[in-house]
Amino acid sequence: xxxxxxxxxxxxxxxxxxxxxxxxxxxxxxxxxxxxxxxxxxxxxxxxxxxxxxxxxxxxxxxxxxxxxxxxxxxxxxxxxxxxxxxxxxxxxxxxxxxxxxxxxxxxxxxxxxxxxxxxxxxxxxxxxxxxxxxxxxxxxxxxxxxxxxxxxxxxxxxxxxxxxxxxxxxxxxxxxxxxxxxxxxxxxxxxxxxxxxxxxxxxxxxxxxxxxxxxxxxxxxxxxxxxxxxxxxxxxxxxxxxxxxxxxxxxxxxxxxxxxxxxxxxxxxxxxxxxxxxxxxxxxxxxxxxxxxxxxxxxxxxxxxxxxxxxxxxxxxxxxxxxxxxxxxxxxxxxxxxxxxxxxxxxxxxxxxxxxxx
Numbered sequence: 001x002x003x004x005x006x007x008x009x010x011x012x013x014x015x016x017x018x019x020x021x022x023x024x025x026x027x028x029x030x031x032x033x034x035x036x037x038x039x040x041x042x043x044x045x046x047x048x049x050x051x052x053x054x055x056x057x058x059x060x061x062x063x064x065x066x067x068x069x070x071x072x073x074x075x076x077x078x079x080x081x082x083x084x085x086x087x088x089x090x091x092x093x094x095x096x097x098x099x100x101x102x103x104x105x106x107x108x109x110x111x112x113x114x115x116x117x118x119x120x121x122x123x124x125x126x127x128x129x130x131x132x133x134x135x136x137x138x139x140x141x142x143x144x145x146x147x148x149x150x151x152x153x154x155x156x157x158x159x160x161x162x163x164x165x166x167x168x169x170x171x172x173x174x175x176x177x178x179x180x181x182x183x184x185x186x187x188x189x190x191x192x193x194x195x196x197x198x199x200x201x202x203x204x205x206x207x208x209x210x211x212x213x214x215x216x217x218x219x220x221x222x223x224x225x226x227x228x229x230x231x232x233x234x235x236x237x238x239x240x241x242x243x244x245x246x247x248x249x250x251x252x253x254x255x256x257x258x259x260x261x262x263x264x265x266x267x268x269x270x271x272x273x274x275x276x277x278x279x280x281x282x283x284x285x286x287x288x289x290x291x292x293x294x295x296x297x298x299x300x301x302x303x304x305x306x307x308x309x310x311x312x313x314x315x316x317x318x319x320x321x322x323x324x325x326x327x328x329x330x331x332x333x334x335x336x337x338x339x340x341x342x343x344x345x346x347x348x349x350x351x352x353x354x355x356x357x358x359x
Contacts, residue, residue: 003134004339005119006055006127009047012340013133018056018119020138025071026107028141030081033153035132036060037342037354038161039188040278043255044127045343048280055125056117058132059085060161062153063358065144072141080147082160084308085128087143101303107140133339135358145309149316154333154355155326158189159315161303162353163326166193166253168304168311169276171201174249178202181247183239184224185263187215188346189353190276191253192222192329198249199223200323207242209235209259212349222325239266252277260285269294276301329353 001020004013023029041057043049065079075081088100089107108129109116116138117124117131130137147156166189170176182198184191187210198206199222208219211231220227228238240246246268252260255277264273264287275298279285287298304311318324331351334342335358342354 001135002336003056003131004058004336005124006044006057007053009045013057015337016119018117018124018134020117020136021114023067023069023138025069026141027069028065028072028075028139028144029067030063030083030137030139030144031066032061032063032132032135032137032358034062034157034358035356036157036160036162036189037339037346037356039190039255039346040161041127042343042346043278043280049278050281051127052125054119055127056131056134057127058134059083059128059130060157061130061132061137062147062156062160063137066136068141075141075144075146080153080156081144082147082156082312083130083132083137083139083143084145084160084164084306084312085130085143086303086306086308087129087140090142098307099305101306107142133336133356135336145312147316148313149320151316151319154330154357155319156316157355158326158329158353159312162189163193163315163324164306164308164311165276165301165304166190167197167200167315168306169251169274169301170194170197170249172305173299173301174251174272174274176201176203176249179204180249181205181243183207183209183247183250183263183266184219185209185235185250185252185259186254186277187212187219187352188253189329191251192219192352194251194253194276195219195223196324200318205243205247207239207247209239215349215352218328218352221328236262236265245269246271248272249274255279257283257285261287264296264298267296269296272297272299274299274301330355333357
């Protein structure tokens with residue numbers, strides 16, 4: 001099968017013929033129909049996070065089941081599915097306490113197992129247990145949810161990461177109340193989903209912060225009541241001019257230390273700042289210690305605190321009802337061979353989301 005292989009930071013991915021193993025009893029082979037291009041992958045491309053190579057990146061996809069292991073009961077060939085990197089075991093303490101997104105025993109193949117993917121006879125790392133920049137995926141059944149409703153698979157792919165991460169951070173992690181005031185730093189795919197989560201959750205004021213006017217325009221289309229161009233204004237001062245004293249909730253959806261600190265500074269006394277973005281390894285987020293005496297909260301969010309087999313069908317329903325706007329989040333579509341251009345466009349701020357389409 002064709003796959004985009006990542007060799008080293010700052011080097012273009014190359015399109016290669018690679019192989020996947022036969023499915024084990026609880027594994028599923030999925031033919032990828034569409035894969036979103038997420039900023040998390042770019043962090044590895046840019047060397048801000050490291051992993052062994054060669055590897056196949058990608059973690060936001062939807063597709064069709066091709067084959068299943070002999071202990072797979074929930075899926076059959078022909079099923080339409082969404083993949084999620086929150087692969088859960090279902091038996092560890094975190095899973096049993098209702099936090100499967102923090103599973104401590106993710107059932108994925110480790111270094112001592114036969115590799116899921118290989119190229120020229122050598123192991124290829126499977127990013128996030130998924131590796132969606134390929135024509136097929138070999139994944140554990142607990143990485144999938146079946147699509148029961150009629151939705152195009154390029155839209156469904158977005159639900160696999162960006163939508164679930166952004167919506168979930170607002171509705172699950174922070175659990176905003178109707179009438180809240182909200183600021184979202186970053187209007188890429190995850191930030192736009194967070195803005196929609198704030199709208200769906202009943203926020204009365206939703207402030208989008210970005211440095212690209214085109215992305216701010218999309219943010220306003222998807223629910224932002226105000227926008228701040230951080231390339232020409234201090235975003236904290238701008239937010240506090242709109243909501244004196246600061247917002248109830250803020251969300252950082254970029255992965256920048258400075259934006260995370262500004263997100264905290266922008267909340268009121270007793271407010272909550274939630275960091276969604278992947279701050280580069282080794283960097284520290286610094287806050288004013290005495291401000292904690294004002295009851296302010298700084299917290300992280302992992303994949304939107306999801307229970308994806310429950311959440312994703314609900315998100316599909318919201319899309320079909322017109323509450324959740326997905327078509328507007330897709331800026332460009334391309335082929336697998338366009339993955340490096342998709343990375344460039346994302347880094348340049350030209351797109352909300354690019355989606356790679358497969359046959």
